[in-house]
Amino acid sequence: MSGQNISKSTLQRLPLYLNHLKSLPENTSGNISATAIAEAIKLNDVQVRKDLASVSKSGKPKVGYNTKELIKELEVFLGYENNNNAIIVGAGKLGMALMGYIGFKEYGLNILMAFDTDKNVVNEQELVMPIEKLPEICRRMRIKIGIITVPASFAQEVCNLLVESGVLAIWNFAPVHLNVPDGILVQNENMAASLAVLSNHLSEKMNN
Amino acid sequence: MSGQNISKSTLQRLPLYLNHLKSLPENTSGNISATAIAEAIKLNDVQVRKDLASVSKSGKPKVGYNTKELIKELEVFLGYENNNNAIIVGAGKLGMALMGYIGFKEYGLNILMAFDTDKNVVNEQELVMPIEKLPEICRRMRIKIGIITVPASFAQEVCNLLVESGVLAIWNFAPVHLNVPDGILVQNENMAASLAVLSNHLSEKMNN
């Protein structure tokens, strides 16, 4: 029912709108226009209007959107009121950091535990489990989101294991392409790609 | 000289190519074609060929690229052999995790220290400095890269401070748009956007 036929680029802008709305002082009139949002976050107003139209039917000509209502609609649409359980594979620095990061709770993501092959990092008290237990735990707890923070060379293997264990969406921090069957989503968080952009900008700047 | 006129999308794919090349066994013929790379990472072959053409002149018809040479060219282009010093603003969980993450070294990124406004987290022995020292340190050490991991509501303010302190490229982990003067690059690493994509996929799956 929710979230059909919405482009990935639209989807990725929605949190920006939500964040902006939440940052507004409570006292303001109660309504806000797509134009005002666009102005604030430096996007095209038609784009914002189109994006919002795919989430809400409550926009009114001359009036705009009721701010609180729109916030609510965005939160529901983005699933911030759900509690999506997830697990992490790869209990290195990055993996443990993500597991410890409380900020994801706000977005409805609940990271339950991590898995690793390395016996030295496994520590069941601290919720770092041996990888062998992954399939059974994922099935039993109906985990649908897997986060991959292993080195690139192991990522595909881990991905396969997650898919076999019933995971439907994968958040991939390894800088590699993952092959998955139809119906499984891979969202890449490629920090190497970001660094490429930063580094390229600097080398352009420096050589002028 | 390096890195002119190259699209952001191309730039972001380059690390994937490099990673794939490095993953190949040493013993293979020594040459590789754009077609083979494209096949391996499931991209269009023309796209790979175009991307590589913007980095290397060493491709030869019928032969392809010399693997080692291409690896070298990509590494140089991506600045992996440089040592770009960077600082982090926001010494919370995420900030400290990024600071502790050794993986960035490989990409030529060297995170020297973190800054925070909170006196309780400041700890100069552990390289967490009070924000007041940021401008002077950045100028003195000629820091060109700033990483923002503060809450969304402080991000613009921190961004301004970084720009005033001579930073030229900003890696922004806060889910907000940042306004910067011409010539300053902002690269957004918007995890909320990624989570939106994951969550939307799950809600589609669940409602079928």
Next chain:
DNA sequence: TAGATTGTTAATCGATTAACAATC
């Protein structure tokens, strides 16, 4: 009524992909 705003249809733009010519 006039103005502000929504939502839609059409035009533009950039990136991807296809077709093809050049070459070791």
Next chain:
DNA sequence: TAGATTGTTAATCGATTAACAATC
């Protein structure tokens, strides 16, 4: 020479933006 591959020019596609009609 024939085949594989590069690199380029043209076609396609999707997303963004502009123009405009509808409406509180």
